[in-house]
Amino acid sequence: MVVQLKGKRGLIMGVANDRSIAWGIAKAMHEAGAELAFSYQGEAFGKRLAPLAESVGSDLMVDMDVTSDESLDAGFAQLAERWPTIDFLVHAVAFSDKSELTGRFINTSRRNFKNSLDISAYSFIEVARRAHPMMRETGGTLLTLTYQGSNKVVPNYNVMGVAKAALESITRYLANDLGPDGIRVNAISPGPMKTLAGAAIGGARKTYKFTEQNTPMRANATLEAVGGTAVWLASDAGSCTTGEIVHVDGGYHVLAMPQPEFL
Numbered sequence: 001m002v003v004q005l006k007g008k009r010g011l012i013m014g015v016a017n018d019r020s021i022a023w024g025i026a027k028a029m030h031e032a033g034a035e036l037a038f039s040y041q042g043e044a045f046g047k048r049l050a051p052l053a054e055s056v057g058s059d060l061m062v063d064m065d066v067t068s069d070e071s072l073d074a075g076f077a078q079l080a081e082r083w084p085t086i087d088f089l090v091h092a093v094a095f096s097d098k099s100e101l102t103g104r105f106i107n108t109s110r111r112n113f114k115n116s117l118d119i120s121a122y123s124f125i126e127v128a129r130r131a132h133p134m135m136r137e138t139g140g141t142l143l144t145l146t147y148q149g150s151n152k153v154v155p156n157y158n159v160m161g162v163a164k165a166a167l168e169s170i171t172r173y174l175a176n177d178l179g180p181d182g183i184r185v186n187a188i189s190p191g192p193m194k195t196l197a198g199a200a201i202g203g204a205r206k207t208y209k210f211t212e213q214n215t216p217m218r219a220n221a222t223l224e225a226v227g228g229t230a231v232w233l234a235s236d237a238g239s240c241t242t243g244e245i246v247h248v249d250g251g252y253h254v255l256a257m258p259q260p261e262f263l
């Protein structure tokens with residue numbers, strides 16, 4: 001079977017710039033033959049997105065803030081006007097207050113805990129509920145982005161680790177809920193990447209260097225590698241995979257200690 005997305009169309013959420021993981025996925029999906037729509041968070045992000053969307057043949061862009069039900073309703077209504085059905089949705093959205101992505105986890109505030117989990121985890125349920133009717137007849141794929149700080153402690157990742165643990169659990173519950181309708185739900189877990197969100201985490205540069213030196217592959221994830229994984233999961237080749245957390249991290253998650261030369 002050739003892994004391709006010809007005849008499929010979907011919504012990509014979370015392109016902030018050309019370093020965004022969502023953009024790596026969009027490019028790979030476009031190359032694989034998919035038609036793409038994009039959502040963005042407010043006017044400033046929309047301006048940056050427009051030329052990128054155009055470069056992959058898309059003029060379908062909708063403004064959606066995942067913290068607002070009204071914004072999500074309006075965005076999905078706008079999308080459904082052009083495309084009554086979609087085949088996939090990519091949720092590459094996360095946020096936490098930068099001041100709490102450094103230092104001691106015990107200082108996590110109630111306000112930032114709620115906001116981080118709302119945007120970075122709960123929002124996947126809100127978008128799944130709105131995408132569901134657009135996929136119910138034909139089946140489809142929902143994808144989200146997680147990180148290994150969910151099940152092991154990564155210093156400074158703090159409350160985002162808790163949010164990713166919730167997001168991974170949401171992935172499994174949605175997979176079970178939507179499986180009977182032919183909808184698959186998976187999460188991709190890349191190692192550290194140089195993006196806006198990645199740079200907000202304390203010590204990001206050191207983490208990036210450390211994982212690059214110590215992964216079994218001696219390499220960090222690339223936009224191309226994450227994009228290729230997303231293409232596979234959204235394609236018919238991934239038709240029996242759901243509820244999965246797929247690591248794209250050069251194998252870092254299998255390690256229990258650094259390579260001997262870095263001890």
Ligand code: NAD
Nearest residue numbers: 014016020021065066093094145147192193195196197198
């Ligand atoms: P990014 O900054 O390029 O993308 C984050 C996106 O989230 C932005 O487009 C931003 O507009 C969007 N967003 C934030 N709050 C929003 C809101 N209220 N409504 C709508 N959109 C909102 O960074 P990225 O690294 O590409 O992040 C994408 C996903 O990948 C995130 O879930 C992130 O946690 C995950 N991830 C990143 C890394 C990494 O090292 N960069 C590693 C593993 C997983």
